[in-house]
Structures are given as C-alpha cells and as structure tokens.
Amino acid sequence: MANFRINVNGCDHQLDVDESTPLIYILRNDLGLKGTKLGCGLEQCGACKVIVDGKAVFSCNSPVSSFANCSVTTIEGIGTADKLHPIQKSFVKEKAAQCGYCIPGIIMAAKALLDTTPYPDKEMVCEALADNLCRCGTHPQILKAVMRAASEMRK
Amino acid sequence: MKLSSSLENNPDIDSWLQFHSDGKITVSTGKVELGQKLITAFTVIVAEELDVDPGRIIVITADTSGSPNEGYTAGSNSMESSGMALRQVAAKVRQVLLEKASHQLGVQVENLNVDDGEISSSLPNQSVTYMELTGGKNFNIKVSEDVVPKRHDQYHLIGNKVPGIGYEDLVTGATTFVQDLELPGMLHARVVRPPGYHARLQELNEKDVREMPGVVGVVVDGSFLAVVCEREEQAVRASKRLSGLAIWDESKEINTENIFIQLKKNNRQSLPVIKGVAELSAVPSIKTPQNSAKTITATYQRPYHMHGSVGPSAAMALYDDQEIKVWTHSQGVYPLRLALADVLDIEENRIHVVHVPGAGCYGHNGADDAALDAVLAARAFPGKPVLLKWERVDEHSWEPYGSAMQIELQANMDKSGKILYWNHETYSDTHLKRPSAHGKESRLLASWHMQVPKQSPQVKPLTGYHTGIHRNADPIYDFNDRRIVKHLVDNLPLRVSTLRSLGAYANVFAIESFMDELAHSCGRNPLEFRVDNLSDYRAKAVLEAAVEKANSRIISKGGGHGRGFALARYKNAKCYAAVAVDLLVDDYGSIKLLRAVIAADAGQVIDPDGLRSQLEGGLLQSASWTLKEQVKFDEKGITSQDWESYPIMTFAEVPEIETILIDRKDRPVLGAGEATQGPTAAAISNAVFDAVGLRLRRIPFTPEMVLEAAAET
C-alpha cells in the first residue's frame, strides 16, 4: 500500500491504495466515476480513455502510481447533463450513440484532439480515434459529431 | 384490427400502461434496450397515440417481477410485436378516456381535442386531464380487436419529430450499465475458465490465492472456478494467480480439421425448405430441367464470427433464502430465469431477474452465462451482492459464435439466360442455442463445468418460417422451380448461437453473389438481370434507388475501383434493403471501402434516425465480418483471444455512407435491425469482381484470402 495524491477533474484526492492498481479501478470504484468504461484491460479498445495532462491515454492498464501528481480528466469532468461540453452537445445532436458503451472513451479522445487542433480533417479524427473500437457501427454519426464539435468550438 | 401477438398473451391494459400523480406515464414492455433505440420508438408510439409530450413517458423494460413476458428481444420482432401492442393499448386508453371526458363535459367525442394529456372542447373552461379522469386507478379492461389507432395522416411525431432519448446520459457517462452497478457491501468476482473447451480441472491448490489481499473466497464447483474479492483489481489479480495454479486435464482436443470439410462429412439432418418453411419430409432429388442450356454451380463459405461486444459480459447476483436476484443484460429475462432454476434446481419463482443495459450484444452472447456465473459466486456469500465480470479473454474465447456455413448453389438456364431451376443447399450448425428450460440439460456455460455437469441439449432442425439455418435461403426472386435444402450438421467444433441475422447473412451473401455470377455468365447487366426475375415492386424500388444513387456520382476512376450491389428482404417478410458499395482493391489484395449506399423500406418509419443508425451500423458490422473477421482455434482452444488476434473495423476503414429511406406510411412497421447484414457481404464481393474480375466466395476477404483466391483462379 502506498500514499498518493492525484488530481481528478480538478479535485485533489489523497489515496491509500496498492500502487500497482490500474487507474481505472480507482476512478470507477474509489472515486465513483463510472463513466470511464472497462472494455478490454489491454489497451486495445479505447473504452477507458481519460485525458492526462492534455493527452488521451488508456486508464485500464497503467498503475495509478504513474499518475501521481498528474491531473486526470474523465468524462464526468468535461460536462454534465445540464451543462454539456460542446463535444457532448454535438454527440447528442447527431444522436451519435447506439449502445453508447464506447462513447465516453471516444469523446475523451476527440477532446484531446480538438483542444489542440481546431481545424481537423476526417483523417486526423480517424487517427485520433484509431484505437477506439465501436462494435455497433456508430462511426458515421460519431465522425459527424466530432466535425460538428470542431466547428462549435471554433466559435 | 388484428391484435399484436404480444397482446394476445397479455391483453390487460394495466400491465402495459399506467398514469401517475406526477403526470408521468409508465409503459412496460417485455423487451429490452440493446442500443437499437427501442425505448425511443416505444415512447414515440405511445406519445403519438395519446397526444402527450414524449417527456412524460417512462419506458420500463423487462423485469420478471412485473413486465409482460415477451420472451426474447430478438429476430427484429420488437416493433411488430411489442411496439404494435403498445400502439393498440394506447389507442384503447385514449378511446376510453375520451368517452369519459365526453360524458363529463357533455361534449361529443368528435369535438374534443387532446393537447399533452389535456382534453378540451372549443368552449372556454371546459377541460379535463387524463390524470383527473383516471385518478391513478387501474383500467381493468382488455384491449379488443375493435381498437382504432390513429391514421398516419394524423401523426405529429412519428416519422418526423422524434426526440433523442437517453443521449445526455450516454455522453456524460451517467448511464448505468450492468458493469457499473454498485450496491452497499458489494463484492467483486472474476471467473477462471478452463484453458479450452474440453479441459477439466485435475488439481488445484488454491491456498496461495486465499491468502492474497482482499480475497474473500474461492468458489470451486467441479471445473467451475471463481474468485470473490473486496476490490475489483484484487479479483483480477487473484483470478490470474488462480489460473496459474490450476492444473487441467487437456487430453481431449478440439477437432481442427478444416471446418468446411467437417461441414460436409459430419452426420447431418437434411430437410427441404418450401416457401421459407422447413418440412419434415424427404429431400427431393436434384433434377435437370428440359431445355437447360447451361448449368452453373458455386460454393460460398463463411467462418465462425464473434459478437465481440465492446463491454465484456457481466452480471450482479444477490443470493438469500427468500430470493435470488439477478441483474443481467440478457435478451430474455424470463427464459433466463427458467434456465437458472433448472441449473440451481430450485423453484422458478424464487428467482427475480431484472434487465440492465449492457454494451451492444448483437444476439446471444455471454450475457446469460455471466448471470449463472454471478449466481454461483453469490451463492457462496448469501446476503452479499456480487458483481461478476468477464475479462476480455473470457468474452472472446467463450461466447457462443455465429455458425460457420457452407452454401452450394446451382442454376440451370436456357439459351436466353432465363433461370429454369434453382438449387440451394446450406450446411451449418444451428443458429439458436439460447438458454431456457431444459430440465436435466442446460445451455448455460458454467453448468457444463460444475461438479455434476450438465449436457447441452441435442439440437433438432428448426422447421419454422425462415428460422436459423434457412433464414433467407429461399430467394425473393420469381424462380418457379426451386429446391432449397437445409442441412443441420452435428458434432462441429465450436460453441455457437444466434448472431445478428443468423443464417441470413451467409445465405444472402451466396444468393446475391450468385445472381451476379449468373448475370455475368450470360453477358447481362446485374441490375436488369435481377429486375427481370423480380415481381415484388418494393424490392425493385429499393434496388433501383440504391443503384441509381451509387451511379449518380463518380467516386474513383482509377484502376482497382469497383462497384457492386445486392438486395434482400429480411426473412422475406421484414425490411427490404439494397446495398451498393464502391471500393478499391490494390495489388496486395487489400480492399478499401470508399462509399456505401443503403436503400431501405421498413414500412412505416417511426424514428428515422434510429432506423438509419440500425441499418448503417448493421452494414459496418457486416463489412467488418466480411473483410476482416474469423474466429481461430487450435487443438487446445480458441486463439482469437483479444482485439489483436481478432481485429474488427476501425474508424479509418469506415466508408462514407448514404442512406435512403422509403417511408411507406400506410404500411405496417417492419423490423430492420438485421436487414443490411446479408446484402453488404454480397455487395462487397460483387464490387471486388467488378474491380479486378476476381470472384470471392470465402469470407473473410483479408489480403491473404484475396491473394489465395487469385492464385486459385
């Protein structure tokens, strides 16, 4: 067991946990942030993506200790039902979700892209989502939503 | 008006619809939300019929403690069964309430107006609400055949202003999936499966695991192993450790002989299929028609495919003396309850099964198995809720796959290219192994591993209309003389069950590829050739719409570009769908989809966006199966254990898609969730032929397979 400080969605948390625990279990089970999804635990599907210091990263496999003193943003940290982030708004507008299990990870990957790239083309979006899987085949709506979000965020 | 089949079984209005004092209306269905947007469609149907704001409606999905028993949510049936039941229920409720209002206000029903549940006449101060009329009391009436729903030209919402429901929660991570359930005092569990289908536990010294931090227990029941821990990551770790400690007898192996050879040489039961129905009679012999100038044959193959849900299966269970409660993402809470009762050998009514959304399942995946796993783990800790999740490797290696299939086609044509005789034979394992009541036998995975193991019941060939193997084996073309045969093959190596569209995927792939081959063999245009053999005007309309749209734009003129299309009507009775595909084939055999066009006729369109996403999602999933997927295995077990060894379509591989909906407002709603699976596979194959003159008859069309096919020709 070890003591850590990690910042999640702007709040500092002092944790006393086994340092090898993958971040996702801390987020979901200790901090109650269940929006981050567990899909494979193998860094292959992107369901678990969160943003750490501006980059979209997998949370399913890296130990929480590697995030000590970092600031982590999860899907809950970017918007809520009554105050949606422009990306979330665009996903709602485009109805970009079937089962929706893949969506939080995809939104986080899209956010990391759009935060630094205001004018992405389709290839850049696909590249940013290269390791995000969607089995329902919601890709067309998701791509439209990300492009819509890019233009909303430029306003 | 004929009552929906769901209503025949549950005619009481009160079991479907209730008004509440807060102005909300709850609507119960025995179906479940699987990402197919059933809740949206049902909300709109009821809101339309009652003339209330859709925001008032809360749809409650399947729960064995109250919802109507509607069996499985499967087969693209929900709209036609549950959806139409709700339409009829709501229409009846409206009729009853308007009559009451008419009485109370002294105004004829024809002169009453309803606006968001408020009934009024043109006179001032004359109004009453639904809620005031019902007073929250039960209706105590049944729906009868005299019910008259609205005419389509009276619709405000349907096909038009359909709100998105549940999206805010999905995009903010607020939706609770079964994997996200949390109850006070909850424990976390993982299973440790045998290394292969036939491996059995020989020896286990689990002492080390019991001493690991957080381990509350190790459940051992024959070869069924699970760990139960305080924390989730502890369960993951403990399961890995336990797996390392278990010693298995792996002497019994999986038969790895080429699956298509097994499909032909194993024992089988063969039935003729007549007008979509398999008959328990002798299979007629093949004939050679008079005037036959040309006989063409071809064989088409598909491998085992995975459902490949993005969220591994999971379930929560709480076991105590009174009741066993199970939270599951199963497609059928009632049949699952029967199956669990049999395995546990207890009364069915001691089990309460509630549906909670999971990730998309696309048929019968590991959901039901995980439910039994969770119950077995929870049984060791009465009073404690146990959330059991499969790891990715469990999902990939143990889910019941879509069956491998071989289809052999033959056509005899006269000199003019007219088809005189059509012969279709499909060889396959079953496509329906859902769990239900099976007495001493069971289809739930863990039951085969328990101390007193159960057998999976022997399957019999299904004879129903377009069931399993012979789904869409009967072509929609006008061939007078046809011989369709289904072969249910025994003793095949992998575990299988329903995967989206069942046998239709490969049957349509074969038929629609073959139609292309026949057209080319007599120098005909594939579109005209099909139309000449087609008298169903709705089928023609979707086909022509898709092809016209595809031809209206030049996508690529370069070498290696091809365009192909295909058509089917799902089960010859549901949604019509035509798919046209533009693609590129390069010198290394790799296929890139550029664009796809879908034209569909699903009868009356309720929710156009929902319909579109089902059709497009189906196309992309089918394209992924067709281009990339194949479950691999060796003597020991499944080797497609993760997304690297079983790759699926990624964003960069997704083509541009255009979808045309032909809205037949005056026609019944037709289920559409599985309509594009078959046509997509054939359209791709036909486009590859158009591009490079190579006929691909074995799925998947990976670069290796394409080069192999090129070398064979």
Ligand code: FES
């Ligand atoms: S859960 Fe992390 S990549 Fe799949």
Ligand code: FES
């Ligand atoms: S919406 Fe279901 S996996 Fe993407």
